[in-house]
Ligand SMILES: NC(=O)c1ccc[n+]([C@@H]2O[C@H](COP(=O)([O-])OP(=O)(O)OC[C@H]3O[C@@H](n4cnc5c(N)ncnc54)[C@H](O)[C@@H]3O)[C@@H](O)[C@H]2O)c1
């Protein structure tokens with residue numbers, strides 16, 4: 610086995626294909642070749658198979674099992690000694706298809722869209738080892754380099770869990786999107802609702818919008834290709850049907866039934882410590898949303914990624930007697946690490962404007978956003 614295996618990406622031009630190419634080339638220093646009907650066809654499938662040591666399938670969910678079967682047919686045994694991976698959101702069918710090859714086989718599922726960051730740090734990744742021997746040390750090095758929080762499972766367990774983690778979450782939010790589309794116009798549309806937001810509404814709307822912003826085929830395929838989704842949907846709709854019937858009945862017994870079936874029994878199942886922990890997590894998100902809603906703030910990118918950078922930034926405020934309301938680290942839409950600093954709206958706007966100028970002039974950071982009576986200096 611080569612110390613620097615050549616990586617082949619099937620679906621190289623897609624969103625994860627492009628991310629994986631950067632990751633393997635830049636983080637692991639490995640040569641990467643790819644094939645994609647949309648724009649990377651220099652190598653035939655057979656040539657790709659003849660050239661690479663590790664083949665990664667990152668093609669659309671619905672097509673992937675057939676794509677893998679096609680590669681198995683093309684390979685005719687030359688894949689012996691290779692490692693085949695896939696990153697499909699469904700695991701049983703792609704892993705079963707890869708097992709028809711003679712390669713070693715591991716199914717993967719990173720639990721987020723391709724991130725802006727260089728690694729999967731802070732994200733879960735499911736790892737389904739199906740046939741792994743000689744490639745184990747390399748796989749472990751790859752998983753470590755990914756910085757993902759890896760969780761091992763077999764492919765069937767993965768699909769069963771994903772019916773809840775993805776199928777249920779996506780289904781409920783797609784339904785919420787449709788209900789909002791139908792009913793929001795009667796109450797002033799989404800902009801009219803916004804000032805009435807609760808924390809729960811804001812979080813749900815963010816999830817719905819994330820889904821609407823994403824790749825529609827993925828959300829479609831996750832519902833249609835995972836065999837455990839349909840039974841989950843039966844239960845979900847059964848509970849909603851019951852809730853609707855109880856609300857329509859409206860009597861005291863119906864109220865008791867709602868409390869018993871949809872609150873008390875579930876609270877008992879979750880357990881008091883987890884209920885309290887989840888409730889506190891919700892409160893923290895509420896504080897975060899409140900901070901992010903404060904109108905006077907600046908967002909600063911610190912170019913020097915070194916100890917003391919944040920202290921230099923904070924000293925600019927200290928020197929001008931500016932009291933900070935909040936400070937959060939976050940990422941810009943382009944993936945840059947930013948510090949978002951909220952300042953009391955009662956404070957002196959001129960002092961804050963002066964701080965912005967000093968941050969730039971003293972090369973402490975780049976102010977990328979400023980709002981609430983202050984502006985960028987550029
Ligand atoms: N985007 C996410 O949120 C996410 C997260 C985790 C896992 N995944 C998985 O990653 C895979 C790819 O997702 P994506 O978001 O990059 O999708 P994408 O649509 O951006 O990319 C898929 C690519 O596959 C190519 N393709 C289609 N048919 C092909 C074929 N026969 N041979 C080679 N390439 C082919 C397409 O041209 C496209 O460039 C999916 O299986 C998905 O389940 C996606």
Ligand SMILES: O=C(O)C(=O)C[C@]1(C(=O)O)C=C[C@@H](O)C=C1
Nearest residue numbers: 698719720721722775819823827
């Ligand atoms: O948009 C995101 O970042 C996601 O997490 C996308 C998401 C999800 O919603 O579960 C969608 C499909 C992938 O299989 C993994 C994650």
